[in-house]
Amino acid sequence: MNEHVAGSGAEPDPADAHPESDAALRGVIDDYMSTFEPEPEDTAGLRERILRLVRDDLYRGPSxxxxxxxxxxxxxxxxxxxxxxxxxxxxxxxxxxxxxxxxxxxxxxxxxxxxxxxxxxxxxxxxxxxxxxxxxxxxxxxxxxxxxxxxxxxxxxxxxxxx
Structure with a gap:
């Protein structure tokens, strides 16, 4: 996990914020993908787009x-x-x-x-x-x-x- 040092100007990487949540979400996405077998062109980047949304939400805090x-x-x-x-x-x-x-x-x-x-x-x-x-x-x-x-x-x- 990246550490944020006060005054360094570096922001923590939201991707490192909650690895357990990422793993759980990846499992749900994999289950969904294996059940419905979407066309490859329909899934290009889907997992990363979903994870980016989740990470951004976690980074902002509760809403x-x-x-x-x-x-x-x-x-x-x-x-x-x-x-x-x-x-x-x-x-x-x-x-x-x-x-x-x-x-x-x-x-x-x-x-x-x-x-x-x-x-x-x-x-x-x-x-x-x-x-x-x-x-x-x-x-x-x-x-x-x-x-x-x-x-x-x-x-x-x-x-x-x-x-």
Whole structure:
């Protein structure tokens, strides 16, 4: 496996990222190819194209799969989705985002989102009123940035802090 050295400018090779996944995928492709016996011209480079897609996906990290209001599917990195929610939560006075989980929801799935998050709040802040402000901020950010509604926003106050 290639090692990435900070500051070297060299990126790790995604092909080296998950050799077990590559081997498993190669097995599935081989089974498929032996069962259906496609014409050789139909399979030229198929395995490498599939593996390149899988490697690229692994290299980018986990994705959240959603759809636009018109039903067009899209993927966005889960880290980006969490960042959108964190910024919305942190914009509320006296609140700091902790964990964030966003899951596709709606019918069809991915046309909406459910959000579960934990927060730390400054001592003396009334939770019930502030939770509604957090929900409004998160709902607006999800709609503005992702183009889908947040149909459920669960908030758990996990910690209290003093400035």
């Amino acid at each position: 959240t799969h959603l759809q636009t209001g018109r039903g067009n599917p899209f993927s966005i990195s889960t880290a980006s989705v969490r960042s959108i929610v964190r910024i919305a939560v942190d914009s509320v006075d006296g609140i700091r985002a902790r964990s964030v989980d966003v899951e596709p929801a709606g019918d069809p799935e991915g046309s909406a989102a459910t959000v579960a998050l934990t927060v730390a709040m400054r001592a003396g802040i009334p939770f019930a009123a502030t939770a509604e402000v957090i929900r409004g901020s998160v709902a607006a950010a999800v709609l503005a940035e992702l183009g889908i509604p947040a149909v459920r926003i669960d908030i758990n106050a996990e910690d209290v802090y003093v400035d």
